[in-house]
Amino acid sequence: MAHDVAIVGGGVVGCAIARELSRFRLRVLLIEKECEVGAGTSKSNSGIIHAGYHAGNGTLKGELEWAGNQKWDTLRAELDFGFERIGELMVAFDADQVAILEKYRDQGLRRAIPGLEVWDGERVRREEPAISAAVVAALHAPTAGVVNPYEVCFSLIDNARANGVDLMVDSRVTGIRRDADGTFAIAVGSRTVGARFIVNCAGLYSDEIARMAGAGDFVVRARKGEEYLLDKRLRGMVKKIVFPCPTPESKGILVIPTYDGTLMVGPTAHFVDDKEDRTTTAAGSDEVFRNVRRVVPGISERDCIAEFAGLRAVAAGEDFIIGPSEVKGFINCAGIQSPGLTAAPAIAELVRDMLQDEGLALEPNPSFVPSVRKRVHFATLSTEEQIRLADEDRRYGRIGCRCEQISEREIVDAIHAGARTLDGIKFRTRAGMGRCQGGFCSWRCMELLSSELDIPMTEITKRGGGSWIVCEREEGDDA
Amino acid sequence: MITDEIRHLARAYDVVISGGGPAGMAAAIGARSQGAEKILLIDREREAGGILWQCIHHGFGLHHFGEELTGPEYAQRYLEEVLENDIDVLTDTYVCDISPERQLKLMSGRHGIAVVDAKAVVLAMGARERTRGAIRIPGERPSGVLTAGLAQKFVNMMGYLPGRRVVILGSGDIGLIMARRLTLEGVEVKGVFEIMPHANGLNRNIVQCLHDYDIPLHLSTTVVDIHGRQRVEKVTVAPVDGALKPDLSRAWDIDCDTVLLSIGLIPENELSRKIDLRLDPVTSGPVVNSTMETSMNGVFACGNVVHIHDLVDFVSEESVLAGRNAGAYITGRRPPKDNIRLLPGDNVAYCVPHTLSSEREHIVYMRVRKPIEKCSVRFGEVLEKKLRYVFPAEMVNIKVKPQFLENFHGDALRVDVVQR
Ligand SMILES: Cc1cc2nc3c(=O)[nH]c(=O)nc-3n(C[C@H](O)[C@H](O)[C@H](O)COP(=O)(O)OP(=O)(O)OC[C@H]3O[C@@H](n4cnc5c(N)ncnc54)[C@H](O)[C@@H]3O)c2cc1C
Numbered sequence: 001m002a003h004d005v006a007i008v009g010g011g012v013v014g015c016a017i018a019r020e021l022s023r024f025r026l027r028v029l030l031i032e033k034e035c036e037v038g039a040g041t042s043k044s045n046s047g048i049i050h051a052g053y054h055a056g057n058g059t060l061k062g063e064l065e066w067a068g069n070q071k072w073d074t075l076r077a078e079l080d081f082g083f084e085r086i087g088e089l090m091v092a093f094d095a096d097q098v099a100i101l102e103k104y105r106d107q108g109l110r111r112a113i114p115g116l117e118v119w120d121g122e123r124v125r126r127e128e129p130a131i132s133a134a135v136v137a138a139l140h141a142p143t144a145g146v147v148n149p150y151e152v153c154f155s156l157i158d159n160a161r162a163n164g165v166d167l168m169v170d171s172r173v174t175g176i177r178r179d180a181d182g183t184f185a186i187a188v189g190s191r192t193v194g195a196r197f198i199v200n201c202a203g204l205y206s207d208e209i210a211r212m213a214g215a216g217d218f219v220v221r222a223r224k225g226e227e228y229l230l231d232k233r234l235r236g237m238v239k240k241i242v243f244p245c246p247t248p249e250s251k252g253i254l255v256i257p258t259y260d261g262t263l264m265v266g267p268t269a270h271f272v273d274d275k276e277d278r279t280t281t282a283a284g285s286d287e288v289f290r291n292v293r294r295v296v297p298g299i300s301e302r303d304c305i306a307e308f309a310g311l312r313a314v315a316a317g318e319d320f321i322i323g324p325s326e327v328k329g330f331i332n333c334a335g336i337q338s339p340g341l342t343a344a345p346a347i348a349e350l351v352r353d354m355l356q357d358e359g360l361a362l363e364p365n366p367s368f369v370p371s372v373r374k375r376v377h378f379a380t381l382s383t384e385e386q387i388r389l390a391d392e393d394r395r396y397g398r399i400g401c402r403c404e405q406i407s408e409r410e411i412v413d414a415i416h417a418g419a420r421t422l423d424g425i426k427f428r429t430r431a432g433m434g435r436c437q438g439g440f441c442s443w444r445c446m447e448l449l450s451s452e453l454d455i456p457m458t459e460i461t462k463r464g465g466g467s468w469i470v471c472e473r474e475e476g477d478d479a
Numbered sequence: 480m481i482t483d484e485i486r487h488l489a490r491a492y493d494v495v496i497s498g499g500g501p502a503g504m505a506a507a508i509g510a511r512s513q514g515a516e517k518i519l520l521i522d523r524e525r526e527a528g529g530i531l532w533q534c535i536h537h538g539f540g541l542h543h544f545g546e547e548l549t550g551p552e553y554a555q556r557y558l559e560e561v562l563e564n565d566i567d568v569l570t571d572t573y574v575c576d577i578s579p580e581r582q583l584k585l586m587s588g589r590h591g592i593a594v595v596d597a598k599a600v601v602l603a604m605g606a607r608e609r610t611r612g613a614i615r616i617p618g619e620r621p622s623g624v625l626t627a628g629l630a631q632k633f634v635n636m637m638g639y640l641p642g643r644r645v646v647i648l649g650s651g652d653i654g655l656i657m658a659r660r661l662t663l664e665g666v667e668v669k670g671v672f673e674i675m676p677h678a679n680g681l682n683r684n685i686v687q688c689l690h691d692y693d694i695p696l697h698l699s700t701t702v703v704d705i706h707g708r709q710r711v712e713k714v715t716v717a718p719v720d721g722a723l724k725p726d727l728s729r730a731w732d733i734d735c736d737t738v739l740l741s742i743g744l745i746p747e748n749e750l751s752r753k754i755d756l757r758l759d760p761v762t763s764g765p766v767v768n769s770t771m772e773t774s775m776n777g778v779f780a781c782g783n784v785v786h787i788h789d790l791v792d793f794v795s796e797e798s799v800l801a802g803r804n805a806g807a808y809i810t811g812r813r814p815p816k817d818n819i820r821l822l823p824g825d826n827v828a829y830c831v832p833h834t835l836s837s838e839r840e841h842i843v844y845m846r847v848r849k850p851i852e853k854c855s856v857r858f859g860e861v862l863e864k865k866l867r868y869v870f871p872a873e874m875v876n877i878k879v880k881p882q883f884l885e886n887f888h889g890d891a892l893r894v895d896v897v898q899r
């Protein structure tokens with residue numbers, strides 16, 4: 001039997017839509033080409049829930065940024081991922097820039113965003129002593145927050161699945177056609193799945209998916225952003241998200257105290273021709289550290305422990321493309337660049353309404369459960385609580401990842417929740433994200449993957465596909 | 480393997496040692512020799528012995544046991560001595576925190592979460608390897624980029640290969656040892672690339688692990704790009720100039736599926752940071768006085784957690800001292816206080832210990848920044864020692880007798896290594 005809705009792409013947008021639709025009596029299928037959801041842009045970004053005032057009026061981005069921002073508290077309460085409104089400071093170095101801050105503040109006030117205030121240099125440095133003495137003022141926005149973006153995707157899909165959504169991973173959509181009875185036949189490798197409605201959330205490839213169905217001829221380009229993570233020794237050096245006032249030449253480099261406390265600096269923003277080009281570059285690193293030092297002089301490349309790059313999916317005109325297409329029943333969610341993470345919960349509701357307008361009947365799902373079982377973060381529990389858990393299961397007592405103090409039991413839980421690769425474990429538990437970058441725990445994680453999933457070591461990968469970790473010794477070589 | 484796991488974990492000990500590598504084992508024996516009674520040696524691995532278990536090559540113990548042993552043999556000998564000395568060994572247990580009152584919080588696969596009190600503590604957590612992030616190699620992030628020590632664990636302890644065509648970045652000892660090990664396993668080692676104009680490993684390893692196997696060592700050359708979306712496919716390497724800046728016009732590509740990083744070790748200072756010990760910015764390990772006591776009363780440290788040693792024999796030597804002092808500490812016998820600070824001067828990166836007492840004999844360990852032949856180590860005006868050569872990869876150790884220090888009346892003594 002065909003599904004009611006097929007969602008193509010399991011980034012944060014696809015996962016949020018899946019979860020939203022799971023509130024209704026529908027057969028929903030999410031199709032993702034990678035071996036887990038959230039493996040694309042949705043895990044490689046700055047993780048900021050933007051304050052709500054950034055994007056201009058009259059754009060979808062502007063509308064959905066603030067609408068999305070307001071939904072994160074409920075989402076967090078239900079779905080148990082890391083999110084905190086730590087606030088942000090947009091800093092100015094001269095009077096011209098102060099005028100720009102005021103313009104942004106007024107844009108925010110018109111949207112009734114609470115708490116926006118321009119602070120003078122002295123106040124800025126009282127709150128954030130690490131900020132450069134050259135900063136003369138800053139716009140403070142308490143509504144800005146940080147999330148662990150990968151956790152968001154996992155929580156959304158775990159909840160959606162608990163409420164009946166089907167998930168296909170390792171499944172690339174390669175063709176879409178319409179059958180005589182009006183349902184879509186979606187080719188996934190050698191298989192075909194059917195659905196009455198399609199929501200296209202394929203990120204960088206949403207243009208290809210639209211073209212497969214004849215549902216749009218827009219083009220999506222990739223704009224790369226490099227990000228650099230700093231040693232957790234610098235934790236607390238900066239408490240709010242800090243970035244310079246955007247100028248026509250540059251959008252500025254941010255200092256981001258991530259939800260876990262690690263400082264991150266970036267991102268750059270440069271178009272690349274290749275939609276898989278996630279390389280970090282010497283030029284990018286120079287650009288990031290050179291610019292960030294103007295705002296927070298105490299940050300140095302010597303403190304870097306890891307780096308990555310993400311690709312924004314950018315459509316012509318720079319706005320989101322969200323809406324029905326010339327093909328009835330086919331809805332596009334394309335060009336979801338920044339602030340797409342912030343906006344995702346609002347996008348999900350907008351798409352729900354659009355599906356209804358296209359003729360999808362929304363009947364509440366009586367067995368919908370909005371929350372997921374809380375995950376144990378062993379390191380953050382009280383000692384009494386830890387003693388109790390470790391007495392129940394000794395695997396809580398055994399250290400899995402020392403840098404982030406993750407217990408073996410948490411790693412096993414992640415595997416049972418769907419992690420099948422080292423990255424899958426890392427993004428669900430943080431094991432391997434600390435300063436040793438998996439030097440200590442990766443072989444332990446491999447042993448656990450091997451025993452829990454009953455697969456040989458040689459089949460374990462970093463992130464699926466050909467990303468193997470170890471191979472067999474040469475036959476008969478006993479040197 | 481010998482195990483003698485304690486069944487019953489007591490609430491209080493005289494000396495608790497965090498880390499059961501060569502440093503921790505030697506410290507335990509040292510503490511016993513000074514009369515400490517209840518001693519607990521803790522390690523997070525399934526057996527004590529530290530990094531030695533994965534070092535199956537020869538080259539351990541020449542100084543200490545007077546014969547050349549493998550890592551596991553060295554560990555075994557020490558472990559036997561530990562057990563003969565009735566020291567409690569607790570493995571599969573991680574020390575997560577130490578309070579100012581020296582109460583240790585343990586995470587144990589055997590005992591759950593436990594708390595023990597110690598009259599004195601010795602930190603011996605060893606070191607960890609620097610990773611890709613520390614040097615920001617541009618490029619993609621495929622699998623197949625790993626530290627040489629992790630590769631060593633894969634090969635020697637788990638029986639798997641990290642890849643089939645390997646490039647090694649950095650000429651640290653682990654990388655050199657792995658170049659030979661992998662070659663013996665039938666893996667193609669394409670070369671060792673070192674950004675500095677000199678190698679970072681011991682000379683004997685350059686000869687025995689590279690030259691003897693015709694593995695090229697490219698000095699003043701580094702990896703400037705890593706290619707491959709899923710698994711490493713190739714790397715780009717380029718020579719660097721005097722300021723270590725790569726000359727991309729002379730870059731070339733090498734096909735490989737693995738990049739091993741041997742770019743140095745740093746003290747495992749997770750715990751040292753958490754309990755706010757004073758750290759030396761050069762070694763990244765705690766600052767210690769001549770009894771190997773850290774800035775926290777009754778907390779001693781030794782081995783790679785203090786500074787990186789190239790020979791395990793010196794680890795043992797330093798650690799016995801730390802253990803003896805921890806043992807003396809609990810009996811209330813305090814040696815005379817240190818009255819001289821050491822100041823690293825010309826061509827000296829650091830000195831350990833950081834302070835000396837003019838009333839005792841000391842061994843001062845130090846590392847130089849650049850190689851020099853025919854040189855002298857000078858402690859101010861009071862002591863000069865001639866050396867044939869110094870080399871950053873080889874730790875220098877100098878015995879300083881009290882009669883030299885008696886002539887010194889200041890409070891800070893500068894140490895220089897200069898050309899003769
Ligand atoms: C460097 C950087 C920093 C950013 N910072 C922020 C920020 O701080 N705040 C913020 O709000 N936003 C930020 N963004 C933007 C945000 O990350 C994106 O808007 C958001 O992740 C887009 O989600 P998505 O689900 O549309 O796309 P994606 O996460 O790209 O998901 C698309 C999914 O579709 C799958 N797919 C593609 N083709 C197929 C196919 N043929 N078959 C099956 N599956 C397919 C992909 O594998 C992928 O998982 C940032 C972006 C970047 C690059």
Ligand SMILES: Cc1cc2nc3c(=O)[nH]c(=O)nc-3n(C[C@H](O)[C@H](O)[C@H](O)COP(=O)(O)OP(=O)(O)OC[C@H]3O[C@@H](n4cnc5c(N)ncnc54)[C@H](O)[C@@H]3O)c2cc1C
Nearest residue numbers: 498500501502522523529530538574604605782783790791
């Ligand atoms: C690849 C390699 C080759 C070498 N080759 C030689 C050689 O040929 N000859 C030679 O003389 N020397 C050699 N060495 C050097 C020598 O092995 C080291 O200097 C020595 O092992 C350091 O001893 P250690 O006890 O300080 O550290 P380690 O051996 O690293 O032991 C530290 C121990 O502490 C444990 N630990 C850490 N944190 C905690 C915690 N919080 N709680 C509980 N336990 C903890 C660890 O599990 C580990 O077992 C080599 C080293 C390496 C890595």
